[in-house]
Amino acid sequence: MWNLFSLLKMLPFLFLCTIAAVRAQFEVPDASVEVLRPRGFKVSIPDVPGIKLFAFHGKINEEFDGREAGTFARDILKPKNGSWTFVDKITKLKPGDILYFWTYVDFDDGERVLGYPKDDQMFVVKGQDINKTPVRDPIKPTETGNLFFDDFSSNSLNPARWIVEQKFAGEPDYEFVMYVNRPETIQIKNNKLKINPVLTQRVFGEGFLTSFSGYDFGENCTADASDTLGCRRSYNGGFLLPPVVSAQISTKNKFSFKYGKVEIRAKLPAGDWIYPEIYLNPLHSVYGHSNYESGQIRIAFSPGNSDQNKLLQGGVVLGQSNAARDYGIKKVEAFENWSDDFHKFVVNWQPNEITLSVDDRMYGRITPPSNGFAELANNLRINNADKWGTGSKIAPFDQEMYLVLGVGVGGFNFKDSHDKPWRNGKRNMLTQFNNAQDEWLPSWSEKSALQVDYIKVTKN
Structure with a gap:
């Protein structure tokens, strides 16, 4: 017979057994x-x-x-x-x-x-x-409440918002293109902006690349006054004219802002050595003009090469060296190419951090070191970082910036590798690239265009 004392002694054990049974269940x-x-x-x-x-x-x-x-x-x-x-x-x-x-x-x-x-x-x-899962057309945002908005619903670019760049590409990326305002390179169709790279000689004719008379954009040139080769070039001692023409538009001197969220729905280009230019560039070069001394924010970047097009990159560029280009760049890899479909790319630029998202999924956050980006000068081989110390902690990204949309080809955005047909910084790199045309041109197609559905900027 169990007595009361025995039952009381057994209670803790019975309680533990009950809890263990609950957990096991x-x-x-x-x-x-x-x-x-x-x-x-x-x-x-x-x-x-x-x-x-x-x-x-x-x-x-x-x-x-x-x-x-x-x-x-x-x-x-x-x-x-x-x-x-x-x-x-x-x-x-x-x-x-x-x-x-x-x-x-x-x-x-x-x-x-x-x-x-x-x-x-x-x-x-x-x-x-x-x-069984229905396809839903994305709902475009409206212009109401935005700092900037364009869904390209008219038949032409709004000149109050955009300028079409007309210039030869130069530093800091030295892309192998000249940006022209021509229907072969830029158009709006079905409410979408389309920017397409094309072989230069298909637009300007055979022999153009080695023309001693060259090409002069004249009064239409949009290059900075400090860029002596931005408006006029000619063939000179093996230095070819750019083998590709493309297009680039910007809101420089039309719209700029300091801190906010940029959202863009776009389809990135495909094709060897092609890449999208979806940037925020500094309106005023407060910390220096050349080699990214005043920084750049990349909203979406992915090389069009088939072996690289699954990798999306975004973030900040702090200088010309590989280390300075890579430090503030975040990456996300997909199972499909980023050029296969439209995606929503977002950069949220704030006084203390910059975050990156794609299709509502955040994949990167950039925050400055405790003493600001200036303390990275030695590690990243940045010569002018001491100027950043005169600004805020997030300098050089504490100044107004403007939007850039375009398509680049070649240049310093590709690091030297065994399969790259040119070497960065060589005088004949344009010739090396052009001579390898049989290798890269077959990969170019109608998918080589950057297509933009809409772009908006909001203040958080």
Whole structure:
């Protein structure tokens, strides 16, 4: 017979057994996977009382080797609409793709919070998964409440907002183009801006690259007064005229701002050695004129080469050296080329940081060191960084900037490599590039244009 004293002695043990049984009974709920269109997917579990955190880790078409982080790894800190949901808006899934994943939940059983993983899960994409999700046309923002807005709904560029650059490209990127205002390189069609690189000789005729008379933009030239080669050039001792004509537009002296959010929906160009120019440039060269002494903010950058076009880059350029070009650049890689579809690119420029997002997913944050970017002078080989010390902590990015949209080809934006047909800084680099035309021109197509749906700037 149990007496009262014996029962009281057993109570703590019985209580612990009960708690252990409760813990053992909890299982991470099964996840549901939904394929989104035109790209992306989401994985969710129901919001069971007690769940404090949901983590998702996934790979596409590659099994896990143990409990790795995976290609996708994110902690979801709160539920929404009755579910804990991971959302990816970049990856384009197709029938036959397999999503391998594991999930993890922090669960509060009333006594303490414990972690519970659920391993070895998978989802096979089927045709009906792709087809059942309707395609929705993106809703364009309106002009109301914006500092700047253009959705290219008219048949021509608004001269109150934009200038079309007409100049030879030069420092600091030395791209292999001349920017011209011609229908071959720039047009607005179906409410979209289209900028297209074209071989120079297709526009100006055979023999143009070695013309001793050269080309003079005259009074239409938009190059800075300090750029002596920006308005007129001719063939000189093997120094070719640019083999490519392209277009570039800007809001210089039309619209500039200091701090705010830039949002642009665009389709990036494809083709070897082609790249988009979606920048914020300094209106006044307060900290110096050449070699990015006054900085540049890159909203979206991705080389058009097939082996590089899955990598998106954005951030700040602090100087001409490779280290100064790379330090403030953030990257995100996709499974599809960035030139395959339109995406929404966002830069949020604030007095203490600059953040980067694509399709509502933040992928980069740049903050200056404790003493400002000036303290990076030695490591990044920046000669004029002492001037930044006269500004704020985020200098040189504490001055008004303006928008730039264009397409560049070649030049210093590509580091020297064994497969690059020119060497940066060589006098004959234009000739080297042009002589390799049979290698890169076949990759150019109608997809080599930068297409812009809209661009807007708001003040946070």
